[in-house]
Amino acid sequence: MQAFGMTVNDLSVAYGDRTAVKNVSLDFAPKQVTALIGPSGCGKSTFLRSLNRMNDLIAGCTVTGEIWIRDQNINSPETDVVSLRQRIGMVWQRPNPFHKSIYENIAFGPRYHGTKNKKQLDEIVEESLRKAALWDETKDRLHNSALALSGGQQQRLCIARSIAVKPDIILMDEPASALDPVSTAKIEELIAELKQDYCIVIVTHNMHQAARVSDKTAFFLSGEVVEYDLTPTIFTNPQRRETNDYITGRFG
Numbered sequence: 001m002q003a004f005g006m007t008v009n010d011l012s013v014a015y016g017d018r019t020a021v022k023n024v025s026l027d028f029a030p031k032q033v034t035a036l037i038g039p040s041g042c043g044k045s046t047f048l049r050s051l052n053r054m055n056d057l058i059a060g061c062t063v064t065g066e067i068w069i070r071d072q073n074i075n076s077p078e079t080d081v082v083s084l085r086q087r088i089g090m091v092w093q094r095p096n097p098f099h100k101s102i103y104e105n106i107a108f109g110p111r112y113h114g115t116k117n118k119k120q121l122d123e124i125v126e127e128s129l130r131k132a133a134l135w136d137e138t139k140d141r142l143h144n145s146a147l148a149l150s151g152g153q154q155q156r157l158c159i160a161r162s163i164a165v166k167p168d169i170i171l172m173d174e175p176a177s178a179l180d181p182v183s184t185a186k187i188e189e190l191i192a193e194l195k196q197d198y199c200i201v202i203v204t205h206n207m208h209q210a211a212r213v214s215d216k217t218a219f220f221l222s223g224e225v226v227e228y229d230l231t232p233t234i235f236t237n238p239q240r241r242e243t244n245d246y247i248t249g250r251f252g
Contacts, residue, residue: 003030004168005199011065020046022223033200035210038220044203052088089162093174095154097146102138105146109165132160152183172202211235219243
């Protein structure tokens with residue numbers, strides 16, 4: 001499986017007259033996890049939603065700049081946004097399984113994109129649940145409601161659902177913030193496994209989580225990237241005073 005990264009050039013996002021993200025340029029490497037950290041309201045989740053054009057759905061939101069993946073600027077007006085969101089999956093803060101069976105949650109995307117063969121769908125469901133470390137817990141109840149799963153299992157199901165359509169990039173907006181410590185640990189283990197195949201970008205308020213799961217970290221403040229470097233450097237030898245103040249708890 002070929003892995004792809006993403007390059008962001010001079011991205012800005014505004015809601016009416018208020019600029020939420022200012023001139024951000026970042027490179028996201030394939031087979032790496034990048035954490036976006038910063039205080040509430042600093043623009044990191046707005047930036048993340050820009051990476052698969054979810055901000056298109058917000059009235060009055062304007063986005064400028066370029067986002068390149070597979071030699072395509074996805075901010076181009078010619079971009080097929082439905083196809084784009086197949087290639088760039090999103091996992092939200094709270095688990096949001098469909099009101100369907102476990103099987104149908106996973107099969108929905110591939111079926112929507114043209115896979116009708118039952119045997120192929122069965123294989124996709126099993127492979128996706130295995131990649132999400134959920135197969136052994138669900139293989140005997142695939143046709144039960146996904147809503148009967150625990151919160152942690154539902155979040156892993158949502159991850160399985162996103163990888164069922166073979167994305168290039170996986171975006172995660174605080175994927176463990178609503179989970180207990182045991183479920184959080186499972187999500188973090190899963191992120192470490194998935195990065196063998198995917199470029200992953202994760203927003204997190206949890207400094208320990210960012211340090212554990214990511215290869216690189218970007219520190220956002222007031223809509224701008226203050227510092228972007230290897231995660232061990234950010235957490236042990238930051239170059240900017242603002243970064244040091246944030247990670248040592250002086251604000252945020």
